[in-house]
Amino acid sequence: MNITFISAPAAGKGLISSMLNEKYGFPHISIGDLLRSVDDVKVKNQVKNGEFVDNRIIAKLLKERLSMPDCDNGFILDGFPRNMTQLSIYEDICEHINNKKNIIIVLDIPREVGEMRVTGRRVCPNCGYVFNEYFDKPKVSGICDHCSHELIQRSDDNIETYERRYDTYLKETKPVIDYFETRGNVYHVDGSKSSDETFRDIEKIIGGYND
Ligand SMILES: [Zn+2]
Numbered sequence: 127m128n129i130t131f132i133s134a135p136a137a138g139k140g141l142i143s144s145m146l147n148e149k150y151g152f153p154h155i156s157i158g159d160l161l162r163s164v165d166d167v168k169v170k171n172q173v174k175n176g177e178f179v180d181n182r183i184i185a186k187l188l189k190e191r192l193s194m195p196d197c198d199n200g201f202i203l204d205g206f207p208r209n210m211t212q213l214s215i216y217e218d219i220c221e222h223i224n225n226k227k228n229i230i231i232v233l234d235i236p237r238e239v240g241e242m243r244v245t246g247r248r249v250c251p252n253c254g255y256v257f258n259e260y261f262d263k264p265k266v267s268g269i270c271d272h273c274s275h276e277l278i279q280r281s282d283d284n285i286e287t288y289e290r291r292y293d294t295y296l297k298e299t300k301p302v303i304d305y306f307e308t309r310g311n312v313y314h315v316d317g318s319k320s321s322d323e324t325f326r327d328i329e330k331i332i333g334g335y336n337d
Pocket of ligand 1: 250251252253254255270271272273274275
């Protein structure tokens with residue numbers, strides 16, 4: 127089975143993908159990671175600066191990666207397609223890779239919950255542990271429970287960046303989901319629950335397939 131994850135910003139796609147990878151062994155292919163791994167200075171810089179990378183480059187990389195033997199039994203694709211142009215690339219690639227079923231999982235999250243996840247996120251620069259001032263508070267505000275280091279807020283965890291990403295999602299990615307809906311292989315999952323609950327909801331969907 128090939129799982130394509132589409133999700134609103136801060137719905138927890140990365141974490142859920144890793145959980146699926148751990149339990150089922152499907153390789154987790156993230157477009158961001160794929161682009162960062164490219165040995166090309168121009169692409170590296172575009173990724174670093176959050177600039178647009180040519181869709182032809184993305185198409186080539188994705189095709190190569192999904193054709194590798196570890197994808198024969200299925201994969202988890204994360205971060206693609208994000209817009210209608212990428213949708214046609216996706217459809218073309220899906221025709222030429224393994225003959226497994228493709229299912230689309232959409233992780234939904236209300237804008238307000240996403241805002242709290244992002245603006246409340248505090249990271250420990252020492253041990254990497256992540257807290258949230260609303261949902262997963264450290265015992266002492268601003269201090270890491272595990273190593274007592276002072277917590278920081280990452281510069282891109284701000285409301286303006288989040289609003290921009292959410293608006294782009296509605297404008298560009300929502301039409302992709304609408305298109306998939308007409309094909310009947312889309313499952314909506316509530317991404318605002320805990321990751322364990324969300325994971326269980328996804329397992330119920332996957333359990334219905336034996337491909
Ligand atoms: Zn720490």
